Amino acid sequence: IKAGGCYVPIDPEYPQQRIDFIIKDSGSKILITQDKFISIIADDIIKFSLDSTDSFHQEKSNVSIINVPTDLAYIMFTSGTTGIPKGSLIRHRGVVRLVRNNYIVYTPDDKVLLVPSFVFDMSIRGIFGSLLNGSTLYITDKETLLDINALGDLLLKNEIMVLSFG
Numbered sequence: 648i649k650a651g652g653c654y655v656p657i658d659p660e661y662p663q664q665r666i667d668f669i670i671k672d673s674g675s676k677i678l679i680t681q682d683k684f685i686s687i688i689a690d691d692i693i694k695f696s697l698d699s700t701d702s703f704h705q706e707k708s709n710v711s712i713i714n715v716p717t718d719l720a721y722i723m724f725t726s727g728t729t730g731i732p733k734g735s736l737i738r739h740r741g742v743v744r745l746v747r748n749n750y751i752v753y754t755p756d757d758k759v760l761l762v763p764s765f766v767f768d769m770s771i772r773g774i775f776g777s778l779l780n781g782s783t784l785y786i787t788d789k790e791t792l793l794d795i796n797a798l799g800d801l802l803l804k805n806e807i808m809v810l811s812f813g
Contacts, residue, residue, distance in 0.1 A: 648720055654722075656723070658765075659684040659687060665732060670692060672732070676693060679695045721742070735768075745775070745776075746775045746779055753776050755781035755782060757809050760801070761773045769812070
């Protein structure tokens with residue numbers, strides 16, 4: 648996002664037709680994913696796998712900010728009233744208004760666990776709120792969130808004190 652991109656979350660459990668529609672409708676050019684999901688995405692998009700060390704051999708310096716408040720920060724697709732996914736375009740100024748100096752204040756010392764799915768609009772406050780305020784964001788799988796023992800272990804091991812439900 649800082650380099651001028653726009654975040655478009657896609658759940659790999661979506662039906663293939665919905666995934667293809669979101670990629671095409673959003674105009675996505677690059678996909679950041681994991682190896683286990685690469686095969687479900689069309690071949691006409693550049694793919695970077697978070698599992699591959701080759702994806703991290705680029706420039707490592709902190710990029711300059713090139714965005715302005717009216718640039719897109721993310722596109723969140725909803726089911727739409729017709730059943731056809733509809734993208735809601737959210738600009739940087741909207742994200743900043745939501746997460747900076749608002750009723751939830753994250754600090755650089757906070758370790759935040761994201762609870763809602765990253766494709767649900769309620770996740771935005773946790774994702775951007777923690778990252779734009781210097782907190783550490785933890786994202787885990789659905790199975791861990793639903794297993795009280797695994798969740799407890801995750802919270803204790805990482806000393807997580809903040810759960811973001813939205």
